[in-house]
Every structure is written in C-alpha cells, then in structure tokens.
Amino acid sequence: MSHRIYLLPVWLRLWHWTNAVLMIVLAITGASLHFAGSGPLLVPFSLAARIHDIAGVALVATYGFFVVANILSGNWWQYVPKPPGVLGRCWRQAVYYGWGIFKGDPHPYPPTVEANFNALQAIVYWLIMYAVVPVVVVTGLVFLYPQFAPAKMFGVDGLLPVAFLHYIAGSVVILFMLAHIYLGTTGVRVTSLFKMMITGWHEE
Amino acid sequence: MKSVTQSLFAFAVLAGVAVSGASAFAAEVKGAAPSDPALVEKIRQSNAACYGCHTEQGLKAPPRADLDLEKLRQLVHDPAQFDASNHAGMECTVCHGQGYKAFPHAAGAKQSISECGECHATKALRIETQFEASVHAKNFKEQFTCRTCHDPHAFRVAAKLGDPHKIVAQDNAMCVGCHNSDLRFALFSASVTPQKVRPDLDTLHAWLPNTRLHWQAVRCIECHTPTSPVKSLGMSHEILGKDKAEKNCVTCHSQETALATRLYRFAAENGTADLGFANAAILDSAYVVGATRNPIVDRTVGVLFGLTVAVLLGHGALRIALALIRRRRSS
Numbered sequence A: 001m002s003h004r005i006y007l008l009p010v011w012l013r014l015w016h017w018t019n020a021v022l023m024i025v026l027a028i029t030g031a032s033l034h035f036a037g038s039g040p041l042l043v044p045f046s047l048a049a050r051i052h053d054i055a056g057v058a059l060v061a062t063y064g065f066f067v068v069a070n071i072l073s074g075n076w077w078q079y080v081p082k083p084p085g086v087l088g089r090c091w092r093q094a095v096y097y098g099w100g101i102f103k104g105d106p107h108p109y110p111p112t113v114e115a116n117f118n119a120l121q122a123i124v125y126w127l128i129m130y131a132v133v134p135v136v137v138v139t140g141l142v143f144l145y146p147q148f149a150p151a152k153m154f155g156v157d158g159l160l161p162v163a164f165l166h167y168i169a170g171s172v173v174i175l176f177m178l179a180h181i182y183l184g185t186t187g188v189r190v191t192s193l194f195k196m197m198i199t200g201w202h203e204e
Numbered sequence B: 001m002k003s004v005t006q007s008l009f010a011f012a013v014l015a016g017v018a019v020s021g022a023s024a025f026a027a028e029v030k031g032a033a034p035s036d037p038a039l040v041e042k043i044r045q046s047n048a049a050c051y052g053c054h055t056e057q058g059l060k061a062p063p064r065a066d067l068d069l070e071k072l073r074q075l076v077h078d079p080a081q082f083d084a085s086n087h088a089g090m091e092c093t094v095c096h097g098q099g100y101k102a103f104p105h106a107a108g109a110k111q112s113i114s115e116c117g118e119c120h121a122t123k124a125l126r127i128e129t130q131f132e133a134s135v136h137a138k139n140f141k142e143q144f145t146c147r148t149c150h151d152p153h154a155f156r157v158a159a160k161l162g163d164p165h166k167i168v169a170q171d172n173a174m175c176v177g178c179h180n181s182d183l184r185f186a187l188f189s190a191s192v193t194p195q196k197v198r199p200d201l202d203t204l205h206a207w208l209p210n211t212r213l214h215w216q217a218v219r220c221i222e223c224h225t226p227t228s229p230v231k232s233l234g235m236s237h238e239i240l241g242k243d244k245a246e247k248n249c250v251t252c253h254s255q256e257t258a259l260a261t262r263l264y265r266f267a268a269e270n271g272t273a274d275l276g277f278a279n280a281a282i283l284d285s286a287y288v289v290g291a292t293r294n295p296i297v298d299r300t301v302g303v304l305f306g307l308t309v310a311v312l313l314g315h316g317a318l319r320i321a322l323a324l325i326r327r328r329r330s331s
C-alpha cells in the first residue's frame, strides 16, 4: 500500500527542469569553449559561444525567477537547516549513503511537507543555489559585458579573475550536478524521485 | 659522413656570421639618427626651423605674417609623436630634400620627397611583392601607396611599441580610418567601376561575436594577412579577401593560438610573471577564452571530475550488486 504526499508545486517543477536543461547545455558548451581545439567531441567554438551566450542569459532570468518565487512562496525556508542537531543529522545522512543504503535500510529522514530536504541536502542545495550559482551568474554577466570588468587586476588583465571564478564555480556546479543526478536514483525505486520531480507527488 | 656534416656545420656558422654581419651593416640606413651629440644638436636645430611653423605653437605665433594659416592648420605636426616614431632623430630634410628649407617652399619640392624604398631598399622590395597581391594595389595602383597606411612621422613597428594594446590601436587605425570613413573610402573606390559602396565593418563581420571587443584586442591583419614567408618581416603585406581571410575561431581561441606568434610575438619575448598559465604573455593585456588556460587547474578539475564519476559509478554498482544478493536471499 503506497503512501503519497504532494510536495512540489508546478512552478518549482517547471523551474527545476528548465534549470536542469540550461545547466547541462551550459556545461557542454562551456567545456567546449574552455578546451577549444583539443578534441573532436567538442561543440565548434563559434556555435558553442552563441549557444552559451543565449543559454547564459536564459539562466540569469531563470535564476531571478527562482529567487523571487522562493521568497514569495516561502519555499526558501526549506533550504535552511533547522537547529538543533544539524551536524548530527548530516552525519546520519552521510552514514546512510556510505553504509545503510547498501543494506537496503530505509531513508533516515524521508521528506515531509514541512521538511522536504534532509539536513545534508538543505546545506548543499543552499550552498550551490545561493553561493556558487550566483558567482557563475554574476561572472557570466561580466564576461558577457567585458567593458564592466576591471581593466587590470593583480597586474594581469581584469577579465582573468572573472574568467577564473566563472570556470571554477562552473566546475563546482557540474560536479554537484553529477552527484545530484546520481542521488536522484536513490528513491524507493530508481525512478521514483525523477517521477516526483515531474508529477510533484512523493511516494513512500 | 661525419666530415660532411662537419663541413656543412662550419659552412652554416660562416654563413650565419656573414648574414649577421650584413644585417649589422644594413642597420646603417640612410639618414639614421647619429649618436654624436654635436650632430644630434645640429639636427635638432634644423628640425626646430620646420617646427617653427608646423606645430600648434607655430600656428599660434607664426614667425612670419604672410603665411596661409588655413593651409598650415592642416599641416601641424607633434614633435613628441615624431620623437617616438621609427624615424625619431632623423632630420626632416633627409626625406623632404632641400626644397622646404626656405619659405615659400620650392615649387617642385613635393616631388622630391623620398620614397620608403630609397632607404629601405631590400625590405621595401619584398613588401612590395606582397602588397601587389592585394586588392588595394590591384585596384588603386597609383593612389594606394605605402604612405596611405604608413605615416612616416608617427608609425612605430610592433617590436618597438611592445604593448599589444598600442600595437592594435595603431595598426587598426590605419585600416579603420578608411574602412569606417565614407569620405576617405570613396576617395579611393571612386576609381573603380562600378563604384564600390563602403560596406559596414560590423555587418561584414556579423559572424564574429562582440566585434568591437575584437577590434580592440586583435588587429585586422591577424585574419587578413597570411604569415610572412620572409622571416625578417613580422607580417605579410598581402591583404586577403573574404575567400582566404581567417574565419576559424580556434586559430586564436585554443592553446596553440596563432596570437602567440603574431600579435604577441614581442610580448612573449619579454614575458613577465606566468602563474603557470599557457600563453601567459597574453594575460598582461587580455584574457582569451581557450588560449590562456592554466594546465594545473585544468588537471585538478579533470581529476576531481574523474574521481566523482568513479565514486558514483562504484557506489551504484555496489548498490545494484548488494540489492541482487538481498533479493536472492529473501526468495
């Protein structure tokens, strides 16, 4: 007998999949720009630049929507790990991924309407969405309008620190994305969490 | 065999000595600035005579009353600019001849101004062959000369200019001053039929993102000239049209960037801090996506990426295996 709860409003699911597609497109084209000329698997530079610019601007809009909608709906509260015992709960969650999951143990903190994320999830999502992605977005915008970059910084061209941050922060987002997609397979069934992100209903 | 190699080597050394000796000799170009202070002072005074009229000061306080000031206004020169040019320290009259010493200037004085080739014979000959292959020379043979692009009072070679931003600004001004000016362009295009309407530069290069940024960061000739077949010349003077011009972004935007051997040739020779970057010399004045990369950082990111993928795949495989075992046990 399965138990279902409705967790995710339509706007959140629409945002999630738009964001996901844009991120993947940006990751592929970004890598093609950075490693230009070093392999046949890369998107040709001029096409990659055009797609990356368009998808980048789209991501800025999507991110703006995400921030505003989170404030208006109160959903931002989900991202705040609630004391006391945050570290303890993170530890239990980590131990579950490293051990319990192999034995088929149940999730230690199954999602509820009040607390959609476990503590580890909340912290990581918070860091990515409110610390790393803003860096990518802001440096990306400066990259797009290089006239706003400082002319010189630390004795080198001012675009270097901008590009460097963009590259590093972009890489962190990609590493997160890999882990994120993989952890998406750890629901009751491999597909349940993906289904939840489409229908909004969580199955237990 | 060995002796042949040896004698070849000896020959090469001798030839090298001969060539460098010859080029040391060739450096004494006609009219070269002297180092003897007395001669330097003589030239300074001689040039000061011309500057008495042909400068902003001369225009404000003309030494004579009978000057056509409207004409003179078009002929004002900046001594500081001349002193920074290739021809710094030269006497005006070396090129201009004796006809300009007195005022009013001699009637035929203009005809006796020296051509570049009179002093730079070998170079000019090689350059002329290249220049002749381009549209400018083909369509406007009489009008379009070395001087159309090169102001002998201001031009500085890349090697002397050093800073890539200044090189780009100077060299692009030559082309843009005409290709972005309806007036000047028409002066030339009027002689071909049907007369060519000046195409807009940004429209011609609409396939290139952020053209304005590129105009400030690279020279037109980076894409519009082949590499010079003559080693002693930094660039070729053959201007390539749309069929042959460089359109491939990766020529510049990759680790093997052509910029290193072209625009940044001289920057690379006296490069500063490198911070472990590929093409670090470029970083002093531009960040070029794809070209200025840090191999250490790239490797670190690559390793992190590989590790993440490996851990996730391993985790997944273990999960599947253990789940299968559990299922078999329970059945």
Ligand code: HEM
Pocket: A023, A026, A027, A029, A030, A031, A033, A034, A035, A048, A049, A050, A052, A053, A055, A056, A057, A059, A060, A136, A137, A139, A140, A141, A143, A144, A163, A164, A166, A167, A170, A171, A173, A174, B289, B290
């Ligand atoms: C997941 C998100 C993103 C990733 C992984 C990513 C990755 C990259 C990478 C690796 C480069 C090459 C930089 C270099 O070689 O140093 C790049 C360039 C660039 N990125 Fe991003 N980026 C992302 C998002 C964005 C966003 C949101 C914007 C715009 C607002 C943006 C704008 C740019 C621009 C303008 C460039 C320069 C090349 C071009 O104009 O196409 N990026 N990006």
